[in-house]
Amino acid sequence: MWIARLRRQPIVVQAIWAGLAIAFVAALVEARWSLAFVSVATFALSLVPVLAQRRLGIRLPARFFGWIVVFVFATIFLGEAFDFYGRFWWWDVVLHGGSALAFGLIGFLFVFMLFEGDRYAAPAGAMAFMSFCFALTIGALWEIFEFAMDQIFGLNMQKTGLIDTMWDLIVDTVGAAVGATAGYLFLQGRHLGGLTLALKEFIAANRWLYRRRRFFRKRR
Template identity: 85%
Template sequence: MWIERLRRQPLVVRAIWAVLAFAFAAALIEARWSLAFVSVATFALSLVPVLAQRRLGIRLPVRFFGWIVVFVFATIFLGEAFDFYNRFWWWDVVLHGGSAMAFGLIGFLFVFMLFQGDRYAAPAWAVAFMSFSFAITIGALWEIFEFAMDQVFGLNMQKTGLVDTMWDLIVDTLGAGLGATAGFFYLKGRELGGLTAALREFVAANRRLFRRRPGRRRGP
């Protein structure tokens, strides 16, 4: 059963899980306990979407699941265990932009679900703006979290302080704008790379979430 489920996962997900298993085994042999812990933690977090979709009653398309696993791997395993944040100055920028774009897509799906999948319930630009606002809010809350951790526990999550925070917010804005634009293009029936395709896949896999509820009608 588990082997069959493993075969159904995207190639990139199976490759990442294999790397994590190898890193965990090597860490145990070399008594590198921190690497072993990070490997297990990364694998556990990569399984959260599987558990969440069962709990919430949603279905994650292969593309969505693959993106999530890659992001977790890049953030926790490569970023922390192998110090990619300090090795490559652009690593944090790419991850911030990617997460903001993802939250833009999630914000669009959430707003679209509230409108029960009705493309004409609100202007496309208004839905895109709400998606953009959702993603920016998440980014701002994360910066507040980093500031709180630095102040309370003496960490260095903000690195260069104000400069790091402002660049993070700028990248968040660009990523959120791209995610919201993908939602706008989706409503207009146009393409924007693989982003609009991902939205279509999610809506198709979760039709019941985007259906008008019986007994509800528009107007007074």
């Protein structure tokens, strides 16, 4: 059952999993235990959404799941094991922006769920603003976490300190704004590339979270 389910995943996900398996075997042969651990940890974290779907009863569209796996792979495996954070100055910027955008979409889905899928229950701008605040709050909490880890355990997660933190927050703000804008345009019946399509796919796959039937009626 599990093998059949894994085979139904997007090609990019299967490719990442195959790459992690190869890296794990190569690390064992070369006695690179840290790489082996990171490979296993990345694979395990990429399976969390699959387990969460079963426990929470939420269905993740292939687009959503693919984004999550790519993000985990880029953050942990490439970022840490191969030091992409140090080799490419823009790597952290891209991941911060991508995560903020994702949280903007998640924030919109959560806010929209509170209104039971009724696009008329609150102004589109208000829902978008709450989505933006949600995403930016997550980004701020992460910066607090990095600061705490540096102060308590002597790590260097903040890199250059205040400058790194401020740039991260700026990127978080831009990403959150894009995600919230996608939600706003969705409510207006407009499109923003694959972002609004991803929102439609998630809502359609989880209609029990958005119970108001009139949202799903086709316009005559």
